Amino acid sequence: MENYRFLLLTLGATIIGLLSFLLLSARNKSIGSTVLVFVNSLLTTIPAIYVLGGNVIDLSIDGSAFFGAIPIRIDALSSWFILIINFTCINGAIYGIGYTKPYSNQKSNFSLHWALYPVFHLSMIWVCMLQHSMLFLIAWELMSFSSLLLVIFDYEKKNTLKAGINYLVQMHIGVVFLSIAFICVYVSVGSFDFRAIGTFFNSHSNIGLFALFFIGFGIKAGFIPFHTWLPQAHPAAPSHVSGVMSGVIVKLGIYGIFRIVTFVRHDYIIIGEVVLGISLLSGLLGIFNAAVQRNYKKMLAYCTIENIGIIGMGIGLGLMGLGNDNVFLVVAGFGGALLHSLNHSLFKSLLFFAAGSVFQQTHTKNMEKLGGLIKQMPQTAWVFLLGAIAIGGLPPFNGFISEFILYRGFLEGVKSTNFSFITLMIISLASLAIIGGLSLLAFTKSFGTIFLGKPRSTLIHQPQEVSLIMLLPKYLIIAVMLSIGIFPQFYFAIAEKSVFSVFAIDNNLASNQLPSFVSSLSLIGMYSLLFFLLIITVYIVRSGFASKHSASYNVTWGCAYSAPKASMQYTGKSFSKSLAKLVGLAITERKNYPEITSAEIFPRDRHYSSYYIDNFTTTINKVANRMVFGMNYFQFMQNGKIQMYILYGLIFIVITFLGTVFNFI
Amino acid sequence: MISFALIVVSSLFFTGIVIRTKSLTSGRKGPGIFQPINDIIRLLKKGAVYSETTSFIFQIAPSVQFASVLMAILVIPFGQYHGFISFDGDFVFFAYVLALGKFFSIISALDTGSSFEGMGASREALYSMLVEPAFFMLMGSLALLTGYTSFHDIFFSLHFGSYVSYALGVMATFVLVMIAMIENSRMPVDDPKTHLELTMVHEVMILDNSGFDLGLILHTTNLKFAMYGALIANLFVGNLHWYVTIPMFFGIQMLFAISVGLLESFTARYRMTHNAQFIFTLSSVSLLIFFGVLLVLGKFL
Known part of the structure; x- marks a missing residue:
């Protein structure tokens, strides 16, 4: 069957699926929706894999006189993102079945939610395929609207609605910028085809139009200073949606920026410097804020901004590589950014799903009220821990791979001859190190406060381990994460090939460093595995020794105070307090405390x-x-x-x- | 592998020398230099008391810490000999493997639900975060100077030719010594001999560890010290024969241990609030090294 048939079939499948939705009982709608997402994913994964094999799908459908020819293209870049979208959306849907189960009695709300989920999935895929500016914007809008309605699932809460409206408004500010940019191209070139952007860039200055596109897509991606919707919308959404939002919606902003970067023709250096600068800012400020948050979903949302910063650093590095004709920088930068997009979609959805399980069982998003959950929810705790290790970029997981590629890129950039370029590279190197260190702080804090120690407050319902259907997607994600951590060369080879095919780099120019770099990646995979085995060996030896001797259990040492209370535990707030003091420039502490006035002889409770x-x-x-x-x-x-x-x-x-x-x- | 063996050997007496130096400067005779390792062996044979609050994290954390330091040592080269692990950018792997150990030591401290251990964990997380940029800027500068990006290649091709590069060598040693002191929670930042939980960093995190686990943790510290000593030794060893470099290696390790002892004898711990500032100044020293390298290479503006 021709590949484009698959694409059109997705539309048919969705329409038939949504019609058959009417026949399903409310409770089964989540399952029906998941099946539909699965079918659509299958239909789009086949062409995507076909493209990653080295082909290109380039179709032109005859629209009406109004639209003209509608180009639908799938290149390696689109396929990369389509695969990310499919995997995350399937996981989100399976997890969502379990997560929304308690809500299935709100019939109309539940039906609307699950009817929109496949629409939302499909609109994201079409965003990656359509290269006709007007239809692209329509798909983009469809995506924003459907995700908005998914976010405000808890529409009865005032904060949720507020976050939703904020999201809606900001997305449309983004669309305004995108529309202006597309209109500029249309007026000047006279075509809605994306290739017109390349024509425009050939004959005009690149900076202005790129800035318009960058702001438009940057609002979606959540680059600081366009990030303000993100820390509100992510916590407000139900967790399976926040996982998908953080995993893929913000990535579509990245996709957009990538797409525009492929058309840029001049001014690489200045554009690269600006993108790198904004990304450094996003990375640092994102993780500063993540480290001090008390609401664990908000913490994850800020952490998304940090990771978008890391991805942006890769894009900036690649652009500077294009400007300096350094192929290694291009591959390390863009390849690292693509790989980190994949990695982030994996561990961030994993963390959001784990956070959602905690929320479902405890009904609080305030980590200071939790504690000791590892005893009641051991599997969720381990899943969260593995996600935290991966997002901190620690081996043997996947986060390390993409960060390592970026480090290597920056170190390669250091060897250049230009003073300002070298300095920028050293600053990026140091910032990436700070970001890594801080994400360690942020995640030890969250994991320690939520899962370790003793419960800090009495919950109305005793939390229990969540159902299998909510755990299954998490294990799937962990398996993929481990495969990237241990066999990074395969994933990087695909990313590298995509970069070469999308950016039309002269293969003769390719530096001889690349093969040795790929082999060093495969070494890292091996060493990560070795590291893992070493940990297990040490632990087995240790357990062997320890089992020979008696072990007794007693209360935690409390300076000889033998009646410790749970409320005496170190809190998450105090854990990050000294950091918050250090970065007072970025974060301010506000206190709510009514001072005692002199007129108040008998002070009230306060x-x-x-x-x-x-x-x-x-x-x-x-x-x-x-x-x-x-x-x-x-x-x-x-x-x-x-x-x-x-x-x-x-x-x-x-x-x-x-x-x-x-x-x- | 030769560096691995050498580091393990020097880890056996490193802390002993530090303690001996400290006792000599304070006018005591002091224990023999193998006393700390004897203490550790004794601990390894003992049973343990666990806190009822703790979970499996607490059981596995010491092993992860130990394994992470072993793994990091495998990356360290020795003169002309590769480390067991060597590839371009291996020092990133080195730093991140150590970070995994740190991650587990922090969460194991939080696992006890103590009112003190979280304090130490918080400080440890903050300080190790602040050290990272100094280390990476130092290695980045050395990569710029030599044109290589792996430990072995950098150290192998590092030659101190002119006066400026001697200054660079001194500053690099200073940064590495300071990083070693901070990572091992020693004097200017943390006082291992303090008896007040509120002023501890590393000691307070392991209050609840006992028996085999405590022994592992203590030896992890010894190994870490010897590992940083080996890094410093590598700055100077260069391309000489093994019968010169091995005595040189032990000489540098001893010198390092003695200077740690002297530093601990004659300085006081900083105030906790000043620690962060102090650690961050290391980054500025690294920045000086970076500009020095630019000067040497003639790339400055």
């Missing part, structure tokens, strides 16, 4: 609470509020009188008419 705010968000909100305030001056125009509105229309028509008559427009 509560003390403190929380951290992200200074960047506050600044952005201030600017936005100013702008809204400025807009108030134009409120007289929106006066609700229909006559006035007709008058506006008339004035507009007259101006357009006169403008054309006198050749102003």
Whole structure:
């Protein structure tokens, strides 16, 4: 069968699937939806793998006179992201069956949610395939809307709705930038085909249009300073959706930036420097905020910003490689970014799923109220631990591989001759090291506070291990993560091939370092395995020795105080307090505490609470509020009188008419 | 593998020399240099007391720490001989393997649910995070200087020719010594002999460990010290014959141990709040090395 048939079949399958939804009982809709996602994934995975094998799918469908020819292209870049989307969405759907089970009595809400999930999945895939700017924006909008409705599943909560509206507005600001950029291209070149962007870049300055695209896609990706929707929307969404959002929706912003980068023709260095700078900022600020959060889903959301920063660093590095004609930098940068996109989609969805299991059992997102869950939910605890190790970039897991590739890229960049370039590389190297160290702090804190020690508060329901259907996707993800950690050369080879095919690098230029680099990657895989075996050996030896001697159990040492209480444990807040003091420039601590006044002779009960705010968000909100305030001056125009509105229309028509008559427009 | 053997051997007496130096400077005779290793062997034969709060994490953490240091030692080269593990960028692997050990030591401290151990864990996490950029900038500068990116190639081709590069060598040694002190929680940052839980860093994290586990953890520290000593030795050993380099190696290890002892005898621990600033200044020393390298290579502007 021709490959494009598969693609059109996805549309048919979705329509038939959604129609058959009417026949299913409410409780089975989650299963039906999962089957549909699975079918669509299968239909799109086949062409994606075909493309990764070295082919290109380039179709042109005849649209109406309005759309013109509609190009549908799948190249290696699209396939890479399609595979990420499919894997994460299937996992999200399976996990979601278990996660939404308690909600199945809210019939209409439940049905809408699960009916939209396949639509959302499909729209993401079409975003990766359509290369017609207008249809691309339609698919993009469909994706934003369906994800919005998935986010506000808990629509009765005020905060959820607020986060949803925030998300909606910011996504549309992004679309405005994208539309302007596409219109610029259309006006200048006269085609909706994405290739027109390349034509535009050939003859114009690249910086302005790239900036428009970068802002438009950057809002989706969550680069600082366009990130403010992210820490609100991720915690508000149900966990299977936050896993998918963090795993793939933000990645589509990355896909967009990648796509535009393939068309850039000049000014690589300056664009690369700016992307690298913004990414460093995102990485550092993201992880600073993640380390101090008390809400564990918010912590994960900020951590997403950090990882987007790491991916962005790779893109910046690759761009600078293009500018300096250094193929190794291009492959290490773009290849590292692609691999980190895959890795992040794996461990971040894993962590969100684990966090969702904790939330389902304890009904709190505040980690300071939890503790000791490893006893009641051992499997979830181990899953979270492995995810935390992977996201910290520690061997033997996959996070290390992509970070190592970036480190190697930066070290290679250090050898260049340009002073400012070398300095930038050293700064990036140091920042990546700080980010790695801080994510260790952030995740030891979260894991330690949620799962270790004693329960810090009495929960209404005793938490239990979650059902198999909620654990199954996590084990699947861990298996893939381990395979990347131990056999990185296969995954990197695919990423490398994609970079070569998408960026049309001259193969003769390819440095002789690349083969040795791939072989060193395979060595790392082997050593990671060795490391794992070494740990097990040491542990077995240790257990052998320990079993010969008696072991007794007693209370934790408390400076000879033998009646410790759970509330005396070290809290997550105090764990990260000294860090928060150090980075006061980025994070401010706010305290809620009514001071005792002199008039108050008998003080009442009072509560003390403190929380951290992200200074960047506050600044952005201030600017936005100013702008809204400025807009108030134009409120007289929106006066609700229909006559006035007709008058506006008339004035507009007259101006357009006169403008054309006198050749102003 | 030769570096592995040498490091393991020197780890046996390293702490002994430190303790001996300290006792001599304070006017005592002090124990023999093999006393610490004897203590560890005694601990290995003992039973253990565990906290009721702890979980499996607490059981496995000492083994992970020990394994991570062993793995890191395998990366270290010796003069002209490769380490067991050697590839371009292997020092990234080195740092991240050590970080895994640290990860487990931190969560094992949190596993006890103690009011003190979290404090130490928090400090350890913060300090080790602050050390990382100094280490990476140092290695990045050395990579720039030599044009190579693996431990072996960097050290092998490192030649101190001019005066500026001597200064670089001194500064690099200083950074490595300081990193070793911080990573092992020694004096300017942490006082291993303190008896107050509130002022400890590393000691407070292992309050609940006993028996075999404690022995493992203590020997992990010895190995780590010898490992950093070997890194420093590598800065100077270069391309000489083994019958010169091996005595040189032990000489440098001893010198390092004695200087650690002297440093501990004559300095006081910094205030906890100043530690972070102090550690971060290491990064600025690394930055100086970086600019020095740029000067040597004539790439400065």
